[in-house]
Amino acid sequence: MLNKINSPDELRQLSRAELLPLADELRAFVIDSVSKTGGHLxxxxxxxxxxxxxHYVFNTPEDRLIWDVGHQTYPHKILTGRRDQMxxxxxxxxxxxxxxxxESEYDTFGTAHSSTSISAALGMALAAKTKGETDRYAIAVIGDGAMTAGMVFEAMNNAGVYDDINLIVVLNDNDMSISPPVGALNRYLARLMSGKFYAQAKNIGKSIMPEPVRQLARRIEGHAKGMIVPATMFEELGFNYIGPIDGHDLDSLIPTLQNMKDLKGPQFLHVVTKKGQGYKLAEADPVLYHGPGKFNPAEGIKPATSSKVTYTQVFGDWLCDMAAQDNKLIGITPAMCGGSGMVEFEQRYPNRYYDVGIAEQHAVTFAAGLACEGLKPVVAIYSTFLQRAYDQLIHDVALQNLDVTFxxxxxxxxxxxxxxxxxxxxxxxxRCIPNMVVMAASDENECRQMLSTAYQYPGPAAVRYPRGAGTGAVVEKVLTTLPLGKGEVRREGKSIAILAFGTMLAPSLKAGDALDATVANMRFIKPLDTALLLELAKTHDAFVTVEEGAVMGGAGAAVAEALAEAGCVKPILHLGLPDRFIDHGDVAQLLALCGLDADGITASIRQRFGKDALRLVANQH
Structure with missing residues (x-):
């Protein structure tokens, strides 16, 4: 049956009885597909x-469907014409x-970071109202983990004043974000679900019955709501709350959604689902099966056998070791305990561990408050998620020069x-923020040293390190620090000085061997080792900066600014990520396409400096 569904229009031609076997086929297809490609399962x-x-109830894509956070959209992709591309x-x-x-007209809004769906859906609902498209709906599907972000409540607070819009929020409550959901909201949802009398009254109200009885049932429902949940938060924000209902029961979902189409104003549907539903291994361990690589569905995921330590593990080990030395250390994560390597820290130091939920802005200002009281917070956060707390980073941490390690x-x-x-x-x-120290690790051991350096620095400091394993460097157990703002020359050469930042040291050293160029491991982006720059300028004709970050405003720009301020004029080639968004793919493949592998760096230097670089190669031989 699934092979015949290439669009929601074809899905809507099926009878209700055909939907259940379709669901079984769709679930089996997802398991088989993800086992071959890896992905979110x-x-x-x-x-x-x-x-x-x-898709059965709503007229997608005319009705706008927005998924939050977006990694649960594989069934959506399969049903909207992308089955053969999976x-x-x-x-x-x-x-x-x-x-x-x-990618598709059915993907009405790009999502991948959490908690944006309700704001986007409200914009679409009000756009429909403005354009007179009174029959068009905007539906936001949001997880319980994503509900912890302040942006959700900003959107709901805004939406609640409009009683004539077609806006539906579906809370997909599986009691399981990537890390277990935390905080008062999660407890509140649990209390809602435990209100059996309330839920039974809801079911009575939806039964097929004569109108007088239905009106009585509605009154019963209203009184039950008042007794069990005196004033639900969602209704106080202006939403009509419905649920909770079983998110795996099509005979409950479809009539409820059809009924909701007849209601005006903001609607809130609370559905309860189970992560990993229908695949026992994923049901038993939804975190392990959250984002697996390739695996055999019959056997399940096998333990990783790589001998290399990941940077995330380096951080997790360092955090525990530093916490053992300093009882002022506080570990903070915005809902990424496992992803950030903090599982052991949580187990060993539960009273010094805080998971604040998906609330990056709060995480940073919370850390600032701890720092004000003499504690030493360490915020473990993905680089791309720190962007969400940029104002807090500047206003609440850096402006006050507070001792927070990122x-x-x-x-x-x-x-x-x-x-x-x-x-x-x-x-x-x-690097443009005053008081910030910024470091980039070139290998696993240097990452540990930089974390200690950042921690001991009495102000805001950040250490950037990549996903996955590094070069395989041996990680020393001692908690040593690096001289602040000092780089090191790793290879002595001629004419050209390659200034490598972070992960770009290894390919830069290979390029240096090919060109007989000097290679410096700069280590610090801020404060930049200006003394080393000027020393190299005395003996070299040109500089090449290499970084795994945006060229615009990046480390190379910092080098150019420093040389200009010193009145030193040298040709500079900046290598880094171009001024465009880099698509998905294998990291090594992507770096090669950006010219940031050893061959690419070598080729770029030869192209830019031509005769000089070729002369150096000739002299080698």
Whole structure:
């Protein structure tokens, strides 16, 4: 049956009885597809029936469907004409793992960072009202983990004053974000779900019955709501709350959604789903199956066998070791305990561990408050997620010169997750902030040293490091620091000095060997080692800067500014990520396409400096 569905129009031609076997086929297809490509699995298994119901009831794409956070949209992609492209998922030139406006008219809004859907849906609903499109709906599907962000409540607060818009918010409540959801809101949702009398009254109100009885049932429902949930937060914000209902029961989902189409004003539907639904291994461990690589569905995910330590593990080990030495250390994560390597820290130091939920702005200002009281917060946050707290970083931390350490995981290209998750901009947006220290790790051991350096620095400091493993450097157990703002020459050469930042040291050294160029591991983006620059300027004819970050405003720009301020005029070649968004694909493949592997760096230097570079090669031989 699934092979015959190439659009929601064809889905809507099916009878209600045919939807259940379709759901089984769709779930099996998702498991088989993800096992071959890797990607997000447990979240997508949890939205199979919900996806079918939404496309069955609503006239998509005319009705706008927005998915939040977006990694649960594989069933949506399969039903909207991309079934035959799923084998290219998250691969170079393949389809994205998230909704993407350029990919399909059914992807009405690009999402990959959480908590944006209600704001976007409200904009679309009010646009429909403005244009007189009174029959068009905007539906936002948001997870319970994403509900912790302040942006959600800003949007709901705004939406609640419009009683004549076609806006529906579907809360996909699976009690399981990437890390377990935290805070008062999660407890509130649990209390709502436990109100059995309230839920039963709701079911009575939806039954088929004569109108007088239905009116009585509505009164019963209203009184039950008053007794069990005196004033639900959602209704106080102006939404009509419905639920909770079983998100895997099509016979409940479809009639409820059809009824909601007859209601005006902001509607809030609370559905309860289970991550990994229908695949026992994923149901048992939804975190492990959140974003697996390739695996055999019959056997499940096998333990990783790589001997290399990842940068995330380096951070997690350092955090525990430093916490053992200093009881003032506080670890903070915005809902990424496992992803940031803090599981062991949480277990060993539960009273010094804070998961604040998906609330990056709050995480940074919360850390500022701790720092004001003499504690030493360490904020473990992905580079791309720190962008969401930029004002707090400047206004609440840097302006007050507070002692907060930022561990920036996933700096640089991230591969399969693509442009939405790539940490390409932290160098540019951090180095312009006064009081900030910014470091980039070239290997695992240097990452540990930089974390200690940042922690001991009495002000805001950030250490950027990439996703995955590094060069395989041996990580020393001692908690040593680096001289502040000092780089090092790693290879002595002639004529050309390559200034490598962070992960670009290894390919730069290979390029240096090919060209007999000097290679410096700059280590610090801010404060920049100006003394080393000027020393190299005395003996070299040209500079090449290499960084895994945006060229515009990046580390290379910092070098050019420093040389200009010193009145030193030298030819400079800046190599880094170009002024465009880099798509998904294998990281090594993407770096090569950007000219940031050893061959690309060598070729760019030869092209830019021509005769000089070729002369150096000739002299070598």
């Amino acid at each position: 447990s979240s997508n298994l949890g939205t199979v029936e919900l996806t079918i119901a939404l 084998h290219t998922l998250r691969q170079l030139d393949g389809i994205s793992g998230f909704p993407r406006r350029s 561990a920036l995981d996933r700096a640089g290209l991230v591969g399969a997750d693509g442009a939405t998750h790539a940490g390409n901009y932290d160098i540019s947006y951090l």
